Amino acid sequence: MDAQPPYSGDETVIRVRGLRTRFGPQVIHDGLDLDVRRGEVLGVVGGSGTGKSVLLKEILGLIRPAAGSIEVLGHDITALSEPARVALQRRWGVLFQDGALFSSMTVAENVAVPLREHTDLDNATIEAAVRIKIRMAGLPEDSCSKKPSQLSGGMRKRAGLARALALDPEILFLDEPTAGLDPIGAAAFDELVGGLQRSLGLTVFMVTHDLDSLITVCDRIAALVDRRVRTGTVAEMLTESHPWIRNYFHGPRGRAAIDAQEAR
Amino acid sequence: MTGTAEPAAAFLVPAGTAGTARVLAARGRWVLGAWDGLSQAVEGAAAGLAGAGAVRIEAQGIEALDTVGAIELARLARRLEALGPVEIAGLDPVRQGLLDAARKAECAPPIGRPVERPIIAVVERAGRAAYAMLDETLDLLAFVGMVAITLGRTALRPARLRGSAIIHHMEKTGLDALPIVGLLSFLIGVVLAYQGADQLRRFGAQLFVVNLVGISILREIGVLMTSIIVAGRSGSAFTAQIGTMQVNQEVDAMRTLGLDPVEILVLPRMIALVLALPLLSFYAAAMGLLGGAAASYAVLDVTLAQFLRQLQTAVPVGTMLVGLAKAPVFAAVIALVGCYEGLKVSGSADSVGRLTTKSVVVSIFLVIVLDALFSILFASFGL
Structure with missing residues (x-):
């Protein structure tokens, strides 16, 4: 939000260099470089098993890479002291696949968790902030006191998004935000993410399989191929010669999504 | 920030x-x-x-x-x-x-949790729990009936019985349980003999330790301990295995392919456990007696030969048979409850955990209740 420098277009908020990831003998990433610029929406795509979610977890510091450096907001994530890590975690928000809401708490309590953990705000302020976030995420007022199990999949994701936004993060990480949603729900979620990104000046790192999301909300696309990434806008991706990328964007689904966007 | x-x-x-x-x-x-x-x-x-x-x-x-x-x-x-x-x-x-x-x-007005009136909530919970228990009992009985019918049908065409599955589950539930069952039974035997010796020494009746250990182990504790361990080890495993298959929709896939989950999943487990538990119980009883003998030797200087001689005179072979007769029944109950809870898993992964816990609690509960009923039954037959 406003607590961050204005959008400059070329400031790098996530810088991955020479990343190497191995599970046993299996090499997932090898010499992977990736830059995410402030204020952009980056969509990460790749076939199954190419390590999209692993890349996300490495950037979040949940998995240690075998080699390489990952800098988030200027801090090297692999060499961070515990207090510094916590301070950094307050500057990003993460939405996991199914919302990952704490099932024993109501939606409002879920959204309040980061505020209660990381700030010393009084209850009235926390509650007001929670209400703002829940409204931002497009949830109806009465869902505040519901438990996650009482919500539909789409509403759980919105509640997860509200929790991710609780601390006014600078970077928002989304792991397959539209997976499991019906096309209407998915389109609404895309619109929500796009709208929030614009009004809050967020940088969004989105792992997705959804071609429509890629084409409607992403500024740039990072395709994981051959253990590295190739980045570019949709237009650049369309001219890529790599066979997987060609298949992805020129396959029937890719064409349909692009045509739909052009018709809009 | x-x-x-x-x-x-x-x-x-x-x-x-x-x-x-x-x-x-x-x-x-x-x-x-x-x-x-x-x-x-x-x-x-x-x-x-x-x-x-x-x-x-x-x-x-x-x-x-x-x-x-x-x-x-x-x-x-x-x-x-x-x-x-x-x-x-x-x-x-x-x-x-x-x-x-x-x-x-x-x-805006404060958010708050959904309003709860504590007393009414307690009454409501009790009522719901009572109804749920009734439903559950009926459901379990229906399941027992269903398994019985499937068993009857399979008995007519024994070729349909999955022999290798039965052997596999016997290995998992029986053979693999030998170390833990043996060790715990041995220790129980030691404890019984030790405590018994302490009391009986006051009356100068040390040798009756053998009667105490022999009868309690052969008649009750051997089979009961084994059943409880197996309920915790294998009953829970049955629920978790079948429950995970439910979550993966494997059970639904079986049904759509015209395969009967009861025949494929439940019968082999039940038959395997019905065969394995009496054997395990016998082994547990032997280990318990061994523990008793060891403790008697240590505390009372009763040699193994003396122990065995006294055991022969004090404990008729019927005592052991009375104990072992209960084992297949307990086995069937443990397997049925384990499989029933597993098949009741729906959708989410957390229901696997919940129902696994429940399967262990219910099967141990039923085993002890049945043991009490058996005691009354055998007493009225004069056994």
């Missing part, structure tokens, strides 16, 4: 008047990290302007505004509105939107 320790006075500065309105200039970073100072500033300004009438807040001096800052600004506006008209000027559309959201959220 830098914890700037700006003095509270810096956030809101009086800036003269504009017409009849008092003017307040808002300055600085209205962000989460500065909340302490912000809230003090808002309190101070609201108190200082008591009776002021119209107020105009000039907000263009705000360097940064996040959600918490917007809430404080909204709070200030609400406090001042009680006194007179308030105007907030100089916000760009994005900040204005945030302020509007904050103003709505700031004055």
Whole structure:
């Protein structure tokens, strides 16, 4: 939000260099470089098993890479002291696949968790902030006191998004935000993410399989191929010669999504 | 989010008047990290302007505004509105939107959890639990019936029985349980003999330790201990295995392929356990007696030969048979409950955990209840 420098277009908020990831003998990433610029929406795509979610977890510091450096907001994530890590975690928000809401708490309590953990705000302020976030995420007022199990999949994701936004993060990480949603729900979620990104000046790192999301909300696309990434806008991706990328964007689904966007 | 320790006075500065309105200039970073100072500033300004009438807040001096800052600004506006008209000027559309959201959220009634009336809730829970128990019992009985029918059908065509599955489950539930069952039974035997010796020594009846250990182990404890261990080890495993298959929709897939889950999943497990548990119980009893003999030798100097001779005279072979006769029944109960709970898993992964716990509790409960019934039954037969 406003607590961050204005959008400059070329400031790098996530810088991955020479990343190497191995599970046993299996090499997932090898010499992977990736830059995410402030204020952009980056969509990460790749076939199954190419390590999209692993890349996300490495950037979040949940998995240690075998080699390489990952800098988030200027801090090297692999060499961070515990207090510094916590301070950094307050500057990003993460939405996991199914919302990952704490099932024993109501939606409002879920959204309040980061505020209660990381700030010393009084209850009235926390509650007001929670209400703002829940409204931002497009949830109806009465869902505040519901438990996650009482919500539909789409509403759980919105509640997860509200929790991710609780601390006014600078970077928002989304792991397959539209997976499991019906096309209407998915389109609404895309619109929500796009709208929030614009009004809050967020940088969004989105792992997705959804071609429509890629084409409607992403500024740039990072395709994981051959253990590295190739980045570019949709237009650049369309001219890529790599066979997987060609298949992805020129396959029937890719064409349909692009045509739909052009018709809009 | 830098914890700037700006003095509270810096956030809101009086800036003269504009017409009849008092003017307040808002300055600085209205962000989460500065909340302490912000809230003090808002309190101070609201108190200082008591009776002021119209107020105009000039907000263009705000360097940064996040959600918490917007809430404080909204709070200030609400406090001042009680006194007179308030105007907030100089916000760009994005900040204005945030302020509007904050103003709505700031004055709304508290969220709170769904209302709960404790006493009624307790009564309601008890009622629901009673009904659930009834449903559950009926359901379990229906399941027992279903398994019985499938068993009968399979008995007519024994070729359909999956021999290798039965052997596999016998290995898992029987053979693999030998170390733990043996060790625990041995220790129980030791404990019984040790405690018994202590008491019986007072009457000079040390040798009756053999009767005590022999009868209690052969008749009750051997099979009961084994059943409880197996319920914890294998009953839970049955629930978890079948439950995971439910979550993966493997059971649904079986049904659509015309395969009977009861025949494929339940029967082999039940038959395997019915065969394995009596054997395990026999082994447990032997280990228990061995433990008893070891403790007797250590405490009372009763040699193994003396122990065995006394055991022969004190404990008829029928005692052991009475004990072992219960084992297949317990085995069937453990397997049925384990499989039943597994098949009841629906959708989510957390129901696997819940039902696994439940399967262990229910099967141990039923084993002990049945043991009590067996005692009454055998007593009335004079066994």
